[in-house]
Amino acid sequence: MNQPVELQPDETFVLNVGPQHPATHGVLRVKMEMNGEYIVHAETVVGYIHRMHEKMGEVKPYPQFLMNLSRLDYLGAMGYSHCHALCVEKAAGIEVPKRAEYIRVLMVELNRVSSHLVWLGAFIMDLGGFTPLLYTFQAREHILDMMERITGARLTYCYIRFGGVSRDIDDQFIQSARDFMPYMRKELIKYHKLITGNIIFKKRMVGMGHISPEMCRKYGASSGVARGAGINFDVRRNEPYSVYPELEFEVPVYDGCDNMSRYMVRMEEIEQSLRIVEHALDQLPDGPVMPKKAPKIIKPPAGDYYQATETARGTFGVRLVSDGSQTPYRMKLRSPTYSNMHLFDEACRGLMIMDAMAMMGTLDLVIPEIDR
Amino acid sequence: MINYFREIFSGLWSLFVGMKVTFIEAFSPKVTVHYPYETLKMCDAYRGHIELIENEEGEPNCVCCMSCVRACPSGCISLTGEKPEGGKKKVLTSYHLDFTRCSLCSACVEACNFNAIEHSKEYNLASRNKEDFHFDLLARLRERNQ
């Protein structure tokens, strides 16, 4: 459906899909130049929710800045804290006990499932089906209740510390996580029946919103966008960290390059995350969750450190430039959604506005993460 | 030609499958809690705003070491203490929490080595002016003791 559009200079008008809009999942402004219903040119304008996290990273000491990371992308908060903690531990040479690493992976994967459930509900709501939102949010409540019993919060966890995690998990958590697996698998079957097989849904997804692998490479896209275009890149496999080498899972890759591929990649990721959680629960070792001499004052030696992890949105990276003092010289956060979103400008040319909105939904944007 | 009809019939069948799913869901029990007529109890680990813990005599455990003040990322806590005449340890004279900046991160509770602060379980605070959220925790402790 990406036909080239013949542009008559006086036939276009500018439509502002403004910062306040139900479909843009945050405060994102898209200036669209349109010819009737077809988009000729689009420009995304970000910055409406810039909260200066990177500046705060330069003035706050490390243990204080760790709490900021949960608010960066609130839907997948655990993964972001994990990456930052790994980077600082790499810099400062802090050892993490094995049990703490397993618990971190467990929590990150459960958080990934809950983030994908929000994406699914909100995406189908954009397309016009209001009911799956309620179903996915109900499934997500089980995860949030589990996490709340351990961490104390439902969304902005602040659970990971330098050296481990702040509290240990108990048997009730393990049992409820094990009970959650069959429940979630049944729910996934239900979603596939209600949504994926639906002819109306398929007409809007199959063959629409083409994003080629070249475009992904040009813009640095990751996660569902790249894996839906056939690029087999997952940080957990290509640059392994933490205990992922010991866990068995597959990385779903579809090479349809259309909306349906990106959608199926994320649905398969939910299933694979459940597998990871099962394996981690089986292999969970005993031991402490924080090292014995956990340092209170963190002063990494001067240098340049980088750590990337695979979060629900894509490849999140933390680059730490330390000058040996208690606050970093530079804390750069590489936001995956920033790269994912900018290919929207090029990919939506020639599409109708409904299809462009559907494509934007498959990019899984969370605007506060773009603007940091 | 065959594809045309096959698409119509398989499409129609998928619509009926979807409708069956919602029909079955319609007979499942309700999952919402009818707040504020029914409320939920917060779990033990829930992080509400902090409160002072007291010892057996009703005095706060706090020794004014300022660890919580240093640990807080948002600078919410301000406290003063003074050494009474003839005493060795500092005594708390005021403990002020600016809840409008607090992010409920639990850094202060973890930094405290003297078991002086804990999280309360309050979650439905609402008010029209900011001053209601500048908590004087020492006064609240005295009120609880009465």
Added chain:
Amino acid sequence: MILTLTILLAVIIAIAWAAFNAAYLVLAERRGAGVIQRRPGPNINGPFGLLQPPLDGIKLMAKQLIIPAGADRFMYISAPVLVMCPAIMSFVALPYSDWLQAQNIDVGLLMVFAFASMGTMGTIFAGWSSHNKYSLMAAMRSVSQAVAYEIPMILTALTITLMAGTTNLNAIVAQQSENFFHWNIFPLFGETHNILMPFSFLIFFICSMAETNRAPFDLGEAEGELVAGFHIEYGSMGFGLFFMGEYANIVIGATLATIFFLGGWSCPFGLFPGVWWFLIKLYAIIFTIIWIRWTFPRTTIYGLLNLSWKILIPASLVNLLLTAGLMKVF
């Protein structure tokens, strides 16, 4: 004199029935949505939320009616009226029982369809006069949708006219008045045997949902893309009139489906015919319409138009030809 007064009373009752339905169907829809989504709907105002529609009406009337700066005042104010009035006027011709009808009009079927197409003019008035690009786009989509779906609807109604031989709605129901197998949806007995009727019913049902801008065909009000579509700039009672007009149209569509295909006020076993059977069937169809709304996502505009021009219109034309052929043969 007495005759005029009875006619006037009948018309007033028809209008009151339309308004009552429009108001309480909103509540039924919200509770139905709640049931499907595993939550209660509105249940605080009054028992089972029954006071919710009057309170909503009071709220809507108390709000400020803002007319946007560049809007064409006459068209802006007349648009909701143009949507609501034809819907209410069609109720005059609809029979709910053999004696419960405001006016027994001989060309009742044609009259109802004529009024249904007037509602489209209100939509385009609203979209144009709001001085807003979003609402203009939505209104254009809505008009092309309405035009495209009237054709299969009327073609299907023509098959009913062929089978019944009359356009008098009362007479159409009277011919189906034995038991289930005399109903037009599955006529095994009766005057003609026509196995294509279930398809007619399906086509008519889909078209009536599309005519009234009802999900999954609600492009005119697509919240995700074009926040509230052609009635973006309407607040307070302007929006209230659009809403009521939409629900009145749904009731008309469901009533017509009941009259044409489901035997009107006759019982499936031929026992106690009356207005209660009519209401049961009417609300079963309306419940199905609500059920469908909350299950499926929205179609795209070209998917919608493809469905109409490439699938429904050929199907209904073939249906008409085959029905005529079957009637000749049998």
